[in-house]
Amino acid sequence: MTEENLSVRGSPNQGLFGATLGFFFGFAAVSLFGPTAIKFKDILELSPQMLGFLVAMPALSGSILRIPFSAWVDSAGGRKPFLTLMIIAIFGLIGLSGLVYLIFKNPLYASQNKTLLYYLILFFGLLSGCGIATFSVGISQVSYWFPQKRQGFALGTYAGLGNLAPGIFSFLLPISLVNLGIINSYFIWLGFLIIGTILYFITGKDSYYFQMLKMGHSREKAMEFAKSCGQELCPAKSLIDSLKLSAKTLRTWLLVALYFTTFGGFMALTAWFPTYWTQYFKVSLFVAGSLTATYSILTSVIRIFGGVIADKIGGINTSIISLVLMAVGSFGILFIRNFDFCVLSMLIMAIGMGVNNAAVFKLVPKMVSNAVGGASGWVGGLGAFGGFVIPPLLGAFVARNGSEGYREGFLVFLLLAIFSIGIDIVLKNMAKE
Template identity: 30%
Template sequence: MATAYLRPDEDITGLPAQDAPATSFWKAGHPPTLIAAFLYFDLAFMVWVLLGPLAPEIAKTLGLTPAQKGLMVAVPTLAGALLRVVNGVLVDRIGPKRSGAINQVIVILGLFTAWSMGVGSFAGTLALGVVLGFAGASFAVALPLASRWYPPEHQGKAMGLAGMGNSGTVFAALFAPTLAKLFGWNAVLGLACIPLTIVLAVYLMLAKDAPSQPAPRRMMDYAALLKQTDAWWLMAFYAVTFGGFVGLAASLPIYFTDQFGLSTVVAGYCTAGCVFAGSLVRPMGGALADRIGGVKALTMVYAVAAVALVGVSQASGLPAALALFVVAMLALGTGNGSVFQLVPQRFQAEIGVMTGLVGMAGGIGGFYLASSLGLARQFTGSFAPGFLIFAGLAVAALACVAGVKARWRATWKTGARI
C-alpha cells in the first residue's frame, strides 16, 4: 500500500530523514496517481498550445497580421497563467483530483462548442484562447497531485515525471497541421475532444488524492506568500525556463513558416522535434537537481539557454536554427525540472498555491515571448530582437541564482540538495 508524504523532516517511514532507511522511488509514492497526473497534464498541454500549430492556417483564413498571430498564440498562455492561481486555491480547497476533473470538463465543452459553432474572427480566436487557458492551468493540479505522495529526496523525480506531460505539445505539433490539411483547422478542435474524454475517464479511475492533504488556507495566507522573497525568486526563475519553453512551443510553427517558407506540416515536424527535446529532459532535470542541487543545475541551464538563443537570433539557415532551438529547449526543459525540485523544498506545506503562483509566472513568461516575437516580426521584419531580449533575461536569471544560492543553502533545512 502506498504511503503519502508526511513532513519535510520525515521520510515515508515516519522517521527523521537522516535516520530512516532509503526507499526506492517506485515504492515511495503512488504510481497510479503519478501516471494519471502525467496523462492528464499531457493531453491538457496538447490542447493548450493547439492554436500554435494551427496558426498559419487560421491566419490565412482570417487574414491576420504577424502581431495578431503572435497575440493569438500568446493568449492561451496568459489565460493559463492567471488560471493557475485559481487552480492553486481550488486544489487546497477541494483537492487536486476534483480540481483536475472540473478543468478538463470545461476544456472539452469549450472545444466542442468552438467546433460546432465555428470560429470566424480574430476575436473568436482570442475567446477560444481563454478557454484553452483552463488546459494550461492543469499545471497547478497535476504537480501537487503527484508531489504530495513523495518525500523530499524524490521530489525532483516525481515533479519531473508528472511535469513531463508538457510533451503533449509534441502531439499538437505533429498531428494538428496534418489533420487541418485533411479536414480543415476548425475540425481539429472537435477531434481534440476525443482523446481528452478518454484520458478524463482514465484519470478518474487512477488518480487518488494523498491521505495527508494539508488543511485549506485562508485567503490572507496566500497573500502572505507573496511577502516572502523566495517565492518571487522561484517565480522569476520559472518565468524564464518554462516561459521560454512554452513561448517557443507556441511560436515555432509561425517562425518556421514565416522565416523559411516551410509548409505547415513540415513546420509542425520541426516544432515537434524541438519540443520533444525539452519535454524529454524535464524529469532528467528533476533527477539532476536531486543529485547536484537545483541551484547548480539552474546555473548551467541559464548559461546554455542564453548562448543558444543568441545563436538563433543570428542563424541564417534552417539546419543551424533547428539545432540551436533543440539545444535551447534541452536547457529550458532541464530548468523546468530543476525549479520544481526547489519549490517543495522551501514551500512543501503550501505546494498547491505555490505551484499555482510559480506556474503563473511561467505562463506570463511564455506570453511575453510569444507576443514579443510577433511584434518584433511586424515592426522590424525580423524575429531576432525577441530572441535577443529573452537571452538577456536568461543572463539576468543566471546572475540572480548566483546571488541567492548561499542564503538558500544556509537557511533551507530539508535533507535534500539545494
C-alpha cells in the first residue's frame, strides 16, 4: 500500500453522508423564515408584494451564490466553500433571531420603525440564504466521488434527503410556535444550524483528487491517483475556467431553465404555500404548515426514486414525464376550487417537480463532464433563482385580484411546465446529433 493510500480519507458513501448532512442543516437556516413571515405582516404593515419579496429574499442569495461557490469546488474541493456558506448563514440567523426578539417583545417600537426593521429582515434573510447555497457545493462534491453510472442514485439521494429539511421542520414549526413561541423557535433553529455546521466539519470529506492537491501533489499526479482509486470525474483547472467552460455550452443553459422550473418552483412554493392555504382556504397555520410539509417532504423523497429512474430510462425521458405531471397538478389548482382536489393536485405537482429535479442533475455530469462544478453552479444557482423571482409574481396576482389571485398565480407554474417540456424536446434532438 502506497503512502498516498494511507493518507487519503473517506469513501464515496462517506462523502455522500457528510454532504447530505451538511445540506440538511444548511436548509434549516431558512426553513422557518417563509412560514413565519406572515407573522410580520400585521406588525410591519406589509403589502402582499412586500410579503412575497420578503419570503423570497433567502432564495436570492441561496441561488446566486451557488454559482461561484460551486465553481470554487473545482479548485478547492467542497469543504472550504461549504463551511464558509454555513458560517455566513449562522450570522444571518443570529441577526434574524435578534430582530424577532425585538419585534415581538416590543411591538410598539416595531410599528414605529417598520421600514428600518423590514430592510434589516431582508438583509439578514439574505445572509441566512447562504445555507441553501450549500446545495450546489454538495452536488459538485458528491459528483466527484461517484462514477457516471451511479450519479443518478448518489445525487438523487443527496438532494432528496437534504431537501427533507424544510418539510420536516414545517411539521415541527407549528408545534414549536404553539408551545414555545416564535422567539424561542428562532433560537432553536439557530441551534440546529450551529450543530449541523459542526457535524459537517467532522464528517464532510473531499474526494481523493482534492485530498492529493492539499498534500502538495501536482494536478497531474492527483488526477492519476484519483482515477486509480475509481474517481472518474476530475475538474477544470480553476474556478474561472470551470465557469467559462460550462457557460460556453448551450446545454448548460437549457438545464438551467429546467431547474428554474422545478427547483426554483419548489423553493417558491415551500415559502408561498403557508400563505396560500391560510389566505385562500382560511385553514389554520397548523393545517397550512402540515400541508406545506407534506408537499416539501414528498418533493424531496421522490427525488431519490427520480434519480434511480433517470439511471434506468435516461434523464431526458424522466424529465418529460415529470413535467407532464407538474402541468397536470398546476392545472388542477388553477381551475378547480375544491379544497380536497387542490390538495391532490399539490401532491401531483410535488411528484413531478421532485422527479425532474433528480433528472436534471443526472444530466449535468453527463453533458458537461469537464466542468461539473461550474455547470452545477450555473444550473443550481440560476435555476434556484426561481425561488426569488416567483413569489413576487404570485404576490402580484393577489395584489391585482384579491383572494382569487392566490389561485390564479398557479398559471405561472403551468406555463413553466409547458415551456420546459419544449426544452426537453430540444435536448433530446441535440443528443441525437
